[in-house]
Amino acid sequence: MAKRKKQKQIFRYDCTMTGETYKTTREAPSPDDLVSVQAYYELNPEEDDRPADIKKELGVESSDS
Incomplete structure (x- = not known):
């Protein structure tokens, strides 16, 4: 008897601040x-605590510099 593949249920949520889904x-x-x-x-x-190069790539201003 063959097993049936389970179908994954997907939930969609929105960020309350940025609106990203x-x-x-x-x-x-x-x-x-x-x-x-x-x-x-x-x-x-x-x-x-992200590395400086990641912050620079994302355009985040760091207060450490």
Whole structure:
């Protein structure tokens, strides 16, 4: 007997700050609280531990320089 392939359910969510749309395969427990990585780092600049070349590529102004 052949196994049937499971079909993945896709959930689409919008970032509340930037408006970007994301697709996931898991349902979010509180989709109204979701923010993108970019929005998170804008809210918490002291936790931005990305390398300098990545920040430069994204056009983020760093306060370390």
